[in-house]
Amino acid sequence: MFLNNYHQLKSKEIYVLILLILFSAFIRIPIILLYGDTSLEHEWGLLVNNLIEHGKLVYEIFDNGYMLPNLWMPPLYAYYLYCFSFFDLEYQNYILLILLSQMLLASISVAVFYKINKLFFSQKISFYNSVLFSIFPIYIYASSQISSISLQVFLMMLFLYFFFQIVDKKNFSSIILFSLLSGLLILLRGEFRIIFVISILYLFLFFKVSIKKILLIFLITLVTVSPYLFRNFIIFNKITLVETVGYNLWKGNHPLAMKNSVVEGLDFSTERDVKLNEQIDALPKDKFYRINRNTVFLDQAIKNIMSEPMGYLIFYVKKAISFFFITINPQDPRYWNPLHYLPVLLLGITSLIGLILSDKKSYKFNYLILIFFLIIGIFSMVSILPRYKLIIFPFQIIFTGVLIKYVKEKFFAN
Numbered sequence: 001m002f003l004n005n006y007h008q009l010k011s012k013e014i015y016v017l018i019l020l021i022l023f024s025a026f027i028r029i030p031i032i033l034l035y036g037d038t039s040l041e042h043e044w045g046l047l048v049n050n051l052i053e054h055g056k057l058v059y060e061i062f063d064n065g066y067m068l069p070n071l072w073m074p075p076l077y078a079y080y081l082y083c084f085s086f087f088d089l090e091y092q093n094y095i096l097l098i099l100l101s102q103m104l105l106a107s108i109s110v111a112v113f114y115k116i117n118k119l120f121f122s123q124k125i126s127f128y129n130s131v132l133f134s135i136f137p138i139y140i141y142a143s144s145q146i147s148s149i150s151l152q153v154f155l156m157m158l159f160l161y162f163f164f165q166i167v168d169k170k171n172f173s174s175i176i177l178f179s180l181l182s183g184l185l186i187l188l189r190g191e192f193r194i195i196f197v198i199s200i201l202y203l204f205l206f207f208k209v210s211i212k213k214i215l216l217i218f219l220i221t222l223v224t225v226s227p228y229l230f231r232n233f234i235i236f237n238k239i240t241l242v243e244t245v246g247y248n249l250w251k252g253n254h255p256l257a258m259k260n261s262v263v264e265g266l267d268f269s270t271e272r273d274v275k276l277n278e279q280i281d282a283l284p285k286d287k288f289y290r291i292n293r294n295t296v297f298l299d300q301a302i303k304n305i306m307s308e309p310m311g312y313l314i315f316y317v318k319k320a321i322s323f324f325f326i327t328i329n330p331q332d333p334r335y336w337n338p339l340h341y342l343p344v345l346l347l348g349i350t351s352l353i354g355l356i357l358s359d360k361k362s363y364k365f366n367y368l369i370l371i372f373f374l375i376i377g378i379f380s381m382v383s384i385l386p387r388y389k390l391i392i393f394p395f396q397i398i399f400t401g402v403l404i405k406y407v408k409e410k411f412f413a414n
Contacts, residue, residue, distance in 0.1 A: 024107035036144040047078040071243040071290040076187040077148035105154040112157040183224025246298025252382035320380040354399035
């Protein structure tokens with residue numbers, strides 16, 4: 001009897017997961033066909049074209065013909081795009097295949113998100129949360145753009161799922177998959193290194209995962225990222241993934257950015273930025289160019305902050321609040337489409353209430369809260385683009401689920 005009920009529940013869950021995947025894919029296909037990108041542009045176009053033409057991950061080629069090995073962009077998404085070139089399709093079909101693959105990743109992410117929700121809520125609330133995640137306008141639109149965000153959300157959902165699998169089962173397969181996903185996320189987003197370290201510390205301190213398993217996770221993750229680390233050490237004599245911390249910190253802590261609450265880059269009307277630009281122009285165009293350039297920006301960012309620490313602290317808090325709720329002065333004019341900003345603002349409000357109502361004694365839920373605020377804290381140090389909201393949407397929807405559960409139990413228990 002018990003086995004029959006178990007199999008029935010598993011079969012029902014499989015149907016729900018398939019339904020969520022098919023529904024998510026169905027609503028994204030028209031958006032891809034109508035609004036999808038039609039080419040690889042900017043940094044992704046440069047990286048992939050150089051991989052195809054020269055067989056090297058190169059972001060820029062100097063006037064003397066020197067191809068500078070990439071230290072500007074994390075490598076994973078460039079290789080992801082490059083893999084689709086093996087099909088030798090016509091260019092537009094190549095782009096369409098990439099977008100359809102991102103649609104598939106987004107659809108599977110919704111199903112994984114449902115599994116994560118089941119750890120905290122009933123099947124019904126988990127389903128509602130997953131549908132909400134699936135139909136969020138910015139998430140639907142993301143699949144139609146050549147951007148690493150769809151891959152990042154996909155890997156992040158799997159990362160969270162296998163984190164909790166380690167907690168519940170502590171089995172070897174979950175440890176391996178969690179570690180591999182950690183490595184891939186580090187290769188996709190440089191700041192994920194911080195999230196990874198905090199996560200394994202949390203496993204050790206609060207879930208009492210043995211030190212042997214923690215070391216195993218660290219080792220497998222290191223092995224996953226080691227080919228790229230080794231490549232960079234051979235070329236640059238430095239163990240590094242990217243050299244953008246200084247630039248990103250400067251871009252998010254610039255006098256003009258603080259003044260207008262946006263990031264606008266160099267302001268050539270100021271003597272400070274003229275000198276900065278002269279410093280960058282004077283850098284030798286050799287293999288250490290990106291490393292030296294990053295140092296110049298880092299030094300300037302520190303000088304900016306130290307010149308007006310209280311002002312930049314207030315600016316940091318403003319960025320954190322806007323990331324949680326809604327950006328007041330976005331650079332992209334499409335941001336103020338009601339289909340975008342109204343759901344974003346509403347979710348910010350409901351997730352805040354859910355956070356207040358959440359069970360602070362749950363180590364699992366506290367982990368989600370910790371990672372949520374860690375992400376906000378990291379991104380608020382630099383500049384926040386509208387698409388970055390997708391990184392915290394899953395957390396905010398789960399927090400909103402707490403509010404839904406509370407209202408249901410408070411007013412609809414009978």
